[in-house]
Amino acid sequence: MSHQLRRHGHTCTRAAHGGAALQAYGSADLVLLDLELPDLDGLEVCRAIRSVSRVPLIIVTSRKSETDCVLGLQAGADDYVTRPFGIRELMARIEAVTRRTQWQPAAAAGPAQEIRHGRLRIDAGSREVTVDGTPVALTRKEFDLLCLLAQHPDVVVPRRQLLQQVWGDSWSRRTVDTHVSSVRGKLGDPGWIITVRGVGFRLGVV
Template sequence: MNCVCIIDDDKELCALMKKCMEQEDLQVITAHSGVDGLFFMEKQKQKAPLSLIVLDVMLPDLDGFQVLQKIRERDNTPVLMLTAKDGEDDKVTGLSLGADDYLTKPFSIKELMARVHSLIRRYTTLNPGFPIEADCITLKDMVIDKTNRMVFVHQLPVELTGKEFELLSFLASNKGQIFTKKQIYTQVWEDAYAFDDSNIMSFISKLRKKIEPDPEHPFYILTVRGVGYRFNREA
């Protein structure tokens, strides 16, 4: 379960945000000062990594900017900053210190939750070391996000066509299993096999150029001579 830490001295707002997030299956811890927030974050990290920190700028001890600096000394967990100020300088300061997004009070819960889910999705997808709960296939240097139909190699997005994504997803979902061209065509194209080997070979070639470190010596999609293809079980 993704865990969010909220640091805000407005106890009523904290309670409201906590309730809304928990209704959407997020685990939430709250703190009402910067010192307590840093303490609770460290305590939580001993159990499981945080997915997001919601941080108010105006706090009674350390301000949000000081807390953000200390967070960035330790990790890259995304930070959504909250402030009652709408001055450009505050936003520039927060972003320059490493904040990932900024929300000005008062805000709607709907907008808050949209930003929360967006930041968590980006962080968990782009961070191979994070335990991903979404429908993703995590490989050696690649993440295939089946839910959002996105592929990342070395944490960088790779642009694939619809069929290229479906082909990659199918093979990666069955690592080590050998498939003939007919089986691949039937599964991916969901059509009767038309003896169109050249079409499948062309798709494999284009896909390799986009995902393989060395397309001439593939690591992920391997050719089984005289039979078809398989996805490397060591990936």
């Protein structure tokens, strides 16, 4: 794969195991992560990278089940690609992820750097979330989703709008539901995000 990527103009650094990946990702513009590693669980490597970095990350794996895909996305991956695949598909996915990860919520660029909603506090500048002062660790996409809902606290945000603004309209209904479920769990109460059937979601107060 590295040879093919180089032929398309990319500079590649190959990490043979999870420990090496955790040492190398800091200088990367994008990470392609295999889940089958000789020393560490690939999902744990994904979580470790995502806990400290917003580098675009694509999981490339032979694990094809829906459960594996959901776990990969919940761990913070921006995309999940299963073998076999062609280099043209991989290049297209790299380009799509790169486009999507350039987007930031409007609040991050505007004057309202901090959003308070009941016990919930969102700092759009530092991309930090707390509930009752306790930090909540969210992935990049989870933060973007929550921030978008918090910008419109009394409005139902349509599912289509979430897809367009957070994922670039290239993902599925299941992607939104998976991330909403994950954010609810991390915030500690499902009432923080309310589902309005057939329309979308709105921020709740717990």
